[in-house]
Amino acid sequence: MPQDPTERRVTVTGPPGRALPHARLRSRGRHPQALGHYRPRTEIDEQTTLGHTYVRSLMRSQLRAGLTALAVLGLLVGPLPLLFAALPDARRLEWAVLGFGLYAPLVLLARWYVRRAERNERDFVRLVEDR
Amino acid sequence: MNSSYAIPAVALVVVATVLVGAFGLRISRTTSDFYVASRTVGPRLNAAAISGEYLSAASFLGIAGLVLVQGPDMLWYPVGYTAGYLVLLLFVAAPLRRSGAYTLPDFAEARLASQGVRRLAGAFVVGVGWLYLLPQLQGAGLTLSVLSGAPDWLGGVIVAVVVAAIVAAGGMRSITFVQAFQFWLKLTALLVPAFFLVLAWQADGAPGRPFDEPATFREQRSVRVDDGLTLKLEEPLTVTVDGTVDGRAHDGDRVALPAGTHRIEAGARLTFAADTPVPAAGHGADDALSPSRAESRTERPLYATYGLILATFLGTMGLPHVVVRFYTSPHGVAARRTTVAVLGLIGAFYLLPPLYGALGRLYAPELTLTGDADAAVLLLPDRVIGGVGGDLLGALVAGGAFAAFLSTASGLTMAVAGVLTQDVLPSRAVPHFRLGTLLAMAVPLAASALVGGLPVADAVGLAFAVSASSFCPLLVLGIWWRRLTPPGAAAGMLVGGGSALLAVAATMGGFPGGGGSLHALLAWPALWSVPLGFLTMVLVSLATPGRVPAGTAAILARFHLPEELGTEELPTGALPTDAPRTDTSRTDAPRTDAPRTGTSRTDTSRTDAPRTDTSRTDTSRTDTSRTDTSRTGTSRTGTSRTGTSRTGALPTDAPRTDAPRTGAPEAAADPRREATR
Numbered sequence: 154m155p156q157d158p159t160e161r162r163v164t165v166t167g168p169p170g171r172a173l174p175h176a177r178l179r180s181r182g183r184h185p186q187a188l189g190h191y192r193p194r195t196e197i198d199e200q201t202t203l204g205h206t207y208v209r210s211l212m213r214s215q216l217r218a219g220l221t222a223l224a225v226l227g228l229l230v231g232p233l234p235l236l237f238a239a240l241p242d243a244r245r246l247e248w249a250v251l252g253f254g255l256y257a258p259l260v261l262l263a264r265w266y267v268r269r270a271e272r273n274e275r276d277f278v279r280l281v282e283d284r
Numbered sequence: 285m286n287s288s289y290a291i292p293a294v295a296l297v298v299v300a301t302v303l304v305g306a307f308g309l310r311i312s313r314t315t316s317d318f319y320v321a322s323r324t325v326g327p328r329l330n331a332a333a334i335s336g337e338y339l340s341a342a343s344f345l346g347i348a349g350l351v352l353v354q355g356p357d358m359l360w361y362p363v364g365y366t367a368g369y370l371v372l373l374l375f376v377a378a379p380l381r382r383s384g385a386y387t388l389p390d391f392a393e394a395r396l397a398s399q400g401v402r403r404l405a406g407a408f409v410v411g412v413g414w415l416y417l418l419p420q421l422q423g424a425g426l427t428l429s430v431l432s433g434a435p436d437w438l439g440g441v442i443v444a445v446v447v448a449a450i451v452a453a454g455g456m457r458s459i460t461f462v463q464a465f466q467f468w469l470k471l472t473a474l475l476v477p478a479f480f481l482v483l484a485w486q487a488d489g490a491p492g493r494p495f496d497e498p499a500t501f502r503e504q505r506s507v508r509v510d511d512g513l514t515l516k517l518e519e520p521l522t523v524t525v526d527g528t529v530d531g532r533a534h535d536g537d538r539v540a541l542p543a544g545t546h547r548i549e550a551g552a553r554l555t556f557a558a559d560t561p562v563p564a565a566g567h568g569a570d571d572a573l574s575p576s577r578a579e580s581r582t583e584r585p586l587y588a589t590y591g592l593i594l595a596t597f598l599g600t601m602g603l604p605h606v607v608v609r610f611y612t613s614p615h616g617v618a619a620r621r622t623t624v625a626v627l628g629l630i631g632a633f634y635l636l637p638p639l640y641g642a643l644g645r646l647y648a649p650e651l652t653l654t655g656d657a658d659a660a661v662l663l664l665p666d667r668v669i670g671g672v673g674g675d676l677l678g679a680l681v682a683g684g685a686f687a688a689f690l691s692t693a694s695g696l697t698m699a700v701a702g703v704l705t706q707d708v709l710p711s712r713a714v715p716h717f718r719l720g721t722l723l724a725m726a727v728p729l730a731a732s733a734l735v736g737g738l739p740v741a742d743a744v745g746l747a748f749a750v751s752a753s754s755f756c757p758l759l760v761l762g763i764w765w766r767r768l769t770p771p772g773a774a775a776g777m778l779v780g781g782g783s784a785l786l787a788v789a790a791t792m793g794g795f796p797g798g799g800g801s802l803h804a805l806l807a808w809p810a811l812w813s814v815p816l817g818f819l820t821m822v823l824v825s826l827a828t829p830g831r832v833p834a835g836t837a838a839i840l841a842r843f844h845l846p847e848e849l850g851t852e853e854l855p856t857g858a859l860p861t862d863a864p865r866t867d868t869s870r871t872d873a874p875r876t877d878a879p880r881t882g883t884s885r886t887d888t889s890r891t892d893a894p895r896t897d898t899s900r901t902d903t904s905r906t907d908t909s910r911t912d913t914s915r916t917g918t919s920r921t922g923t924s925r926t927g928t929s930r931t932g933a934l935p936t937d938a939p940r941t942d943a944p945r946t947g948a949p950e951a952a953a954d955p956r957r958e959a960t961r
Contacts, residue, residue, distance in 0.1 A: 208841045219374035234589040251359035252638035256631030259370050263624045274846040
C-alpha cells in the first residue's frame with residue numbers, strides 16, 4: 154500500500170540535516186519524485202522564517218475576516234441604543250427590532266464569515282500544497 | 285395555579301432526562317467518550333446540545349420577567365446572548381477546537397506553558413461556573429414553589445441530585461444526548477403555548493397595549509404584596525387599600541396617593557381599577573439582594589445598556605460550559621459550522637420570550653409588584669386561556685422550565701467538575717471526576733440556601749461581566765497575538781476579572797448606596813472592566829518581552845492551520861467531512877481520529893517547548909495504561925516532538941478496550957506495528 158507511511162520510511166532518502174525524518178517523509182509523500190524541491194508545506198513543518206510567514210499570512214486573512222464581521226456587527230447594533238434613547242416614543246420600533254429583527258442578520262453575518270474563513274483556509278492549503 | 289398537571293409534567297421531564305442520560309451511558313464506554321464524547325459529535329446534534337445547554341433559566345423565565353418589569357430595553361439580553369455566539373465564532377471557535385485543549389485552564393497552559401496561569405484560569409472557571417449555577421438552582425426552587433407551593437429549596441435540590449447523578453454516571457456522552465433532547469423540549473414548551481396565547485390574544489381583539497409605556501391594568505385587579513415594597517409614583521394614583529401603606533392602616537378604603545415614594549407593608553392588598561398605569565416598584569420587590577440595579581438603569585439607561593451589550597457580546601466565549609462543548613466537534617471546520625447552527629437555533633428560540641414578556645405586560649402586569657415576575661411565563665397560560673387547556677399548557681411550560689434548569693446545570697457541572705478533577709483532586713481517573721461532580725454541585729446548592737433570591741437574569745448578567753473581563757482577553761489575545769506572556773495574561777485576568785467581580789460584589793452588598801454615577805459604574809462594570817483587562821494584559825505582556833513562551837509560533841500555527849495540513853489520510857483538498865458522524869458509530873472513531881491527532885498536531889508544532897509540564901496532563905487524565913497507542917507510536921519516530929504531548933492534554937481517542945493493557949507498551953515501542961494495525 155503506497156500510502157502507508159512505514160513503507161515510505163524505507164524508500165525516502167533526502168539531503169541530510171534539513172528535516173526530521175518524519176517531516177520529510179510526509180512532505181514528500183504525495184509527490185515522491187519531487188525530491189529536493191522544498192514546498193511551502195515543508196517550510197511550515199520545519200518552522201523556518203518563511204514557514205512562519207505563511208502561517209502569519211493565514212492568521213492575518215482570518216483576522217481580517219473576523220474584524221470585518223465584527224465591524225458590521227458594531228455598525229448594526231452600536232447605534233441602536235442611541236436611536237432608541239433619541240426616540241422615546243418609538244416603543245413599537247424597539248420591540249420590533251430587538252424582539253424580532255436582529256436575529257436573522259446575525260445568522261446571515263455568521264454564514265458569511267464561515268464561508269469566507271473556509272475559503273481562506275482552502276486558498277491557503279492550495280498555496281501550501283503547491284497546487 | 286392548578287398543579288394537578290404541572291407536577292406530573294415536571295416529574296415526566298425529570299424521568300425522561302434520566303432515561304436519555306442512561307441511554308447515553310449505555311454507549312459511553314471509553315474515557316474519551318466520558319470527557320469529550322470521543323470528539324465525534326456532528327454539527328447538528330452538537331448544535332442542539334449547545335443550544336440546549338445555553339438556554340438557561342435566565343432565557344426561559346428570566347427574560348420575559350425582566351421585559352415585563354422593565355420594558356423593552358431588557359430585550360438586549362437575548363440579543364446579547366445570541367450575538368455573543370457570533371463574536372465567539374469570529375475569533376475563537378475554530379482555533380479553540382484546534383488548540384486541543386479541553387477546558388479553559390488547559391487552553392491557558394497549552395498556550396502559555398505556565399502552571400500559574402492555569403491555576404488562575406481554573407479559579408475563574410469555578411467562580412463563574414458557580415455564579416451561573418446559583419440562579420439555575422434558585423429558578424428551579426421558584427418554579428416548583430409557584431407550581432405546587434413546595435418549599436423554595438426543594439426544586440433546587442431535585443435539580444442538583446438529578447444533574448449530579450447524570451453527569452457523574454455518564455459524562456459528556458450522556459450529557460450531549462440529554463441536552464440535545466432538552467433543547468427541542470424547551471422550544472416546544474414555549475412554542476406551543478405561545479401559539480395558543482397569540483390566538484387568545486387575537487380573539488381578545490388584539491389589544492396593542494403591551495407595547496405602551498407604562499403598562500396598564502386592563503381590568504380591575506387586586507394584588508397582595510407578600511414582601512414589603514416601595515412604590516415610586518410619578519403621577520398621583522388612586523387605589524383601594526386593605527393593609528398598611530405609609531404607616532397608616534386601611535381597611536378597604538380608596539386612597540389617593542400623591543406622586544412620590546410610598547411604602548407598602550407586607551401583607552397589604554391593593555386593588556387597582558381598570559386602566560390604571562402599573563406603578564414602578566422600587567426596592568424590595570424583585571431584587572432584594574441588589575436593590576439598586578433597576579434604579580441605576582433608570583438613571584443611566586444608556587450606560588447600562590452599553591454595559592449589558594458589551595458583557596453579553598464578549599462574555600459568552602468565556603462561559604465554561606460553552607467552551608467545553610467545542611471539543612466535542614470532530615475538527616475546527618465543524619466547530620465553525622456548529623456555531624452557525626447554534627446561532628440559528630437560539631435565535632429562533634429567542635423570538636419567543638419577548639412574546640411572553642409582552643403578553644405578560646398585558647395580562648399579568650401586577651407581577652411587577654409581587655416580586656414573582658420570573659414566574660410570568662409559568663402563569664400566563666392559566667391567566668390568558670384558563671380551564672383545562674390553560675392547565676395543560678401551563679404544565680408543558682413548567683416541564684420546559686425544568687428542562688432549562690437541568691440542561692444548563694448539567695453543562696456547568698460538567699465544566700466545573702472537569703476543572704476540579706484536573707486541578708484540585710489528586711488523579712484524573714473517572715472515579716475522581718465523579719467526586720468532582722458532587723463537589724461542583726454541593727457548593728452552589730449550599731450557597732443558594734444561604735444567600736436567597738438573586739433575580740435570575742441579573743445573576744447571570746454578573747457571570748457574563750466577569751467572564752467578559754477575564755476570559756475574553758485571554759482567549760482573544762492568546763489566539764491572535766504572538767507577544768502574550770504568562771505574567772501579562774495573569775495580570776490581565778486578575779485586574780479585569782477581579783475588578784468586575786469586586787464591583788459586582790460591592791453592588792450586591794449595597795455599596796455605595798443612594799445611586800449616582802459611581803453606583804452605575806459599579807453595577808454595570810463591563811464597560812470599563814473589559815478594556816481594563818485587555819489593556820493590562822497587553823501592557824504587562826509588552827513589559828515582559830523575555831517571557832514569551834518558546835513554542836509560541838508553533839502553537840499559533842496549530843491553532844490556525846487547517847487540520848488537513850498534516851493529514852495524509854485525507855484526500856487532498858477535501859475538507860474533513862462533517863456529515864453527522866453520529867456517535868453510535870463509536871467503533872470507527874479511533875481509526876479515523878487517532879492517526880490524525882497523532883500526526884496533525886505533530887508536524888506543526890514539533891519543538892522546543894518543555895515536554896515535562898504537558899506530558900503530566902497527558903497521561904494522568906485518561907487512565908494511563910490505556911494511552912492512545914498511535915500517539916506514542918508516532919512520537920517514537922520523530923526526535924523530540926512536543927506537539928504530541930500537547931495532544932495528550934486531551935483525553936485520547938483510543939477506545940479503552942482497543943489496546944489491551946499488556947499489549948500497549950510493545951505496540952507503542954514499534955511504530956510499524958502501530959501503523960499497520
